[in-house]
Amino acid sequence: MNNCVRKDIERKAMVDSSRDESGSSLYSWNAPLLFFFLVLFPMFVVFGCATGPGPSRILVDDPYVLVKLDVSQSGGNRDYNHPGNISPAQLKTFLESFTLQSSPTLLGTVLGEKSDTPHRAFSESFVKTLVSPLIKGLGRATPLEEVVFFFQESRTPLPDEVTSGSVYVQEGKLHLVLANYKYVTAKGHDIRRLRHEPRLMFSEPYHKIVPGEGVIPVNSASLKHLLLSDPQHFMVDQQALLSRSPRPNSSSAEIEIQAERNSEERLRQIEILHEKGLISHEEFQAKRQEILDSL
Numbered sequence: 001m002n003n004c005v006r007k008d009i010e011r012k013a014m015v016d017s018s019r020d021e022s023g024s025s026l027y028s029w030n031a032p033l034l035f036f037f038l039v040l041f042p043m044f045v046v047f048g049c050a051t052g053p054g055p056s057r058i059l060v061d062d063p064y065v066l067v068k069l070d071v072s073q074s075g076g077n078r079d080y081n082h083p084g085n086i087s088p089a090q091l092k093t094f095l096e097s098f099t100l101q102s103s104p105t106l107l108g109t110v111l112g113e114k115s116d117t118p119h120r121a122f123s124e125s126f127v128k129t130l131v132s133p134l135i136k137g138l139g140r141a142t143p144l145e146e147v148v149f150f151f152q153e154s155r156t157p158l159p160d161e162v163t164s165g166s167v168y169v170q171e172g173k174l175h176l177v178l179a180n181y182k183y184v185t186a187k188g189h190d191i192r193r194l195r196h197e198p199r200l201m202f203s204e205p206y207h208k209i210v211p212g213e214g215v216i217p218v219n220s221a222s223l224k225h226l227l228l229s230d231p232q233h234f235m236v237d238q239q240a241l242l243s244r245s246p247r248p249n250s251s252s253a254e255i256e257i258q259a260e261r262n263s264e265e266r267l268r269q270i271e272i273l274h275e276k277g278l279i280s281h282e283e284f285q286a287k288r289q290e291i292l293d294s295l
Contacts, residue, residue: 056068056069056070056148057069057070057140057145059133059136059137059140060133062266062269062270062287063152063269063270063273064151064152064153064154064269065129065130065133065149065150065151065152065266066148066149066150066195066198067130067133067134067137067147067148067149067150068137068147068148069137069140069141069142069145069146069147069148070145070146070148070166070199071144071145071146072144072145072146072168073199079143079144079170080141080143080144080145080146080168080169080170081143081169081170081171081172082138082141082142082143082145082168082169083138083139083140083141084138084139084141084168084169084174085169085238086135086138086169086174086238087135088131088132088135090174090238090241091131091134091135091174092127092131093241094174094176094212094215094236094241095122095126095127095130095131095176096120096122096127096212097211097212097213097214097215097236098120098121098122098209098210098211098212098215098234099119099120099121099209099210099212100119100120100121100207100208100209100210121181121207121209121210122163123153125153126151126153126163129151130149130151133149134147134149134167137167138167138168138169141168145168146166146167146168147166147167147168148164148165148166148198148199149164149165149166149167149198150162150164150194150195150198151163151164152191159184159185160184160185160191161182161183161184161185162180162182162183162185162190162191162194163178163180163181163182163183164178164179164180164183164194164198164199165177165178165179165180165198165199165231166179166198166199169238172237172238172239173235173236173237173238174235174236174238174241175218175233175234175235176233176234176235177199177231177232177233178205178209178231178232178233178234179198179199179200179201179202179231180194180198180200180201180202180203180231181205181207181209181232182206182207183202183203185202190202199231201230201231205232209232209234211234214236214237214240214241215234215235215236216234216235216236217232217233217234218233218234218235219233263291263292266291267288267291270284270287270288270291271284
């Protein structure tokens with residue numbers, strides 16, 4: 001009887017020992033897997049997705065002007081024809097073709113007032129300042145990059161106006177996307193945010209921009225467009241634009257003169273900032289050399 005009991009006890013001890021060994025072995029294999037799926041994998045997903053595209057490539061970074069190359073907000077869904085073959089005369093003709101027509105107020109409509117006479121949508125200062133760096137950006141952009149711009153126009157003593165957006169070439173057409181047009185702001189926080197991301201739309205379009213001959217407004221067909229306003233978007237065929245551009249010789253000389261005048265103005269601006277102590281001597285020298293290199 002004692003022998004039978006002893007054998008039963010030994011048999012149970014062997015079974016319990018085998019169970020413990022298999023359990024510890026299973027745990028030793030499962031622990032790293034559990035650690036990976038519960039800790040490492042979520043961290044990889046969160047930080048991997050948050051990385052996004054590489055840093056922007058800055059072309060111009062002045063107190064009132066910013067031009068840079070940035071990856072399209074649509075990611076890899078767009079394939080641009082970059083580097084773009086756009087001449088300064090073509091871009092100048094494109095920008096000068098837009099007009100602005102101010103609509104009368106509600107009271108003015110009731111009283112029978114008419115809209116103001118259309119005038120150019122983009123100021124002479126805007127065109128002179130941005131044509132050269134935008135052309136340079138289109139010539140350096142990759143098929144996934146847009147040329148993003150920010151332009152702050154001082155109207156002392158009135159609040160400044162900001163116009164920002166992007167340009168790109170796709171399927172033989174030059175596109176202009178205006179996220180903000182003559183956005184009136186006196187807040188430094190708004191200006192800093194717009195300089196950081198000029199494609200950020202701050203308000204509903206207030207001004208009615210009338211496209212020029214051959215320029216086509218582009219409307220979004222997405223559900224988002226039905227709920228929220230999209231940035232004002234225009235495109236024009238390069239061939240049609242070329243036929244309306246002035247002769248290359250005269251336009252090239254004109255653009256060069258405008259670029260020199262613009263550079264002189266930018267040099268005066270940074271000299272004033274340096275004299276007021278708003279930028280250091282090193283920053284002044286770096287900006288000065290950057291402007292001279294762009295000539």
